[in-house]
Amino acid sequence: MTMDLRLVIFDVDGTLVDSQADILASMTAAFGAIGLDVPERQTVLGIVGLSLDRAIRALAPDVDDASISTAVEAYKTEYQRLRATGGTQKSSPLYDGIRDVLDTLHGQPEVLLGVATGKSRRGLVSLMDGHQMGHLFVTQQCADDHPSKPHPSMVMTALAETGVAPEQAVMIGDTSFDMDMAKAAGVAALGVTWGYHSPASLSAADRIAARVQDLPELVHAIWSDRT
Incomplete structure (x- = not known):
C-alpha cells in the first residue's frame, strides 16, 4: 500500500x-x-x-x-x-530544540517539510545556508513570490509543489497571520507560544505548542484528529 x-x-x-x-x-x-x-x-x-x-x-x-x-x-x-x-548563528539563532525537531520530522519517510515566510528570497537563502538546513525543506515559499500573509498563496503553492492534500498538511507559526493563512488554505494550524504574538492571538489554531519538543507529537495528533 x-x-x-x-x-x-x-x-x-x-x-x-x-x-x-x-x-x-x-x-x-x-x-x-x-x-x-x-x-x-x-x-x-x-x-x-x-x-x-x-x-x-x-x-x-x-x-x-x-x-x-x-x-x-x-x-x-x-x-x-x-x-x-x-x-x-548570532543574528538569527535557532530556538533551542528546533533542529532536533526538524531532524525528527525529516527522518519520517511520509513527512515532507516546507517553509512559508515573509522574508525575501535572498534573506531566506542566507538563513538556510547559515544554519545548513536548506536541504530539509522541499518547498520554500517567500514574500518575493506571493501576496503577504494571511493570503493563502504560500500554503497553496506548497501543497501544489508537493502533491499533498490540504487535510494532510499542517502550518506551524507564532502569529495570527500564520493561523489565518492556514485556515484560508484549508490546512490545520498549529500555534507556538515562544514567538512574537501573544497566545491569545492564536485563537484560530487547532492546537498550541508551549514547548518546542512537543511539536512532533502535536503534529501527529492533529493528523489523527483530521482522519
Whole structure:
C-alpha cells in the first residue's frame, strides 16, 4: 500500500529562529531614514510575518509610497549589514530544540517539510545556508513570490509543489497571520507560544505548542484528529 505523504510547513521568524534583535534594529534604521520615531518594541514585533512593505505601512499608515520604499530599502540594508557582521548563528539563532525537531520530522519517510515566510528570497537563502538546513525543506515559499500573509498563496503553492492534500498538511507559526493563512488554505494550524504574538492571538489554531519538543507529537495528533 502506498503511504500518503504529509506536509509540515513552518513559519521562520519567531517559529524556527529568534531574529527579533535584528528586526528591531533594522526597523529603527528604516524609520530613521524617513525621519520618524520607531514604534514601541511590541508594536514592531506584532507585524512580524507580514511582507516588509506591508509591515512598514501598517506601522506608518500616513506616510507616502516613496517614504515606504525608502524605509524598506533602509531596513534591508541594515538587516544585511547586521547578518554580515554577526553571522547567522548570532543574528538569527535557532530556538533551542528546533533542529532536533526538524531532524525528527525529516527522518519520517511520509513527512515532507516546507517553509512559508515573509522574508525575501535572498534573506531566506542566507538563513538556510547559515544554519545548513536548506536541504530539509522541499518547498520554500517567500514574500518575493506571493501576496503577504494571511493570503493563502504560500500554503497553496506548497501543497501544489508537493502533491499533498490540504487535510494532510499542517502550518506551524507564532502569529495570527500564520493561523489565518492556514485556515484560508484549508490546512490545520498549529500555534507556538515562544514567538512574537501573544497566545491569545492564536485563537484560530487547532492546537498550541508551549514547548518546542512537543511539536512532533502535536503534529501527529492533529493528523489523527483530521482522519
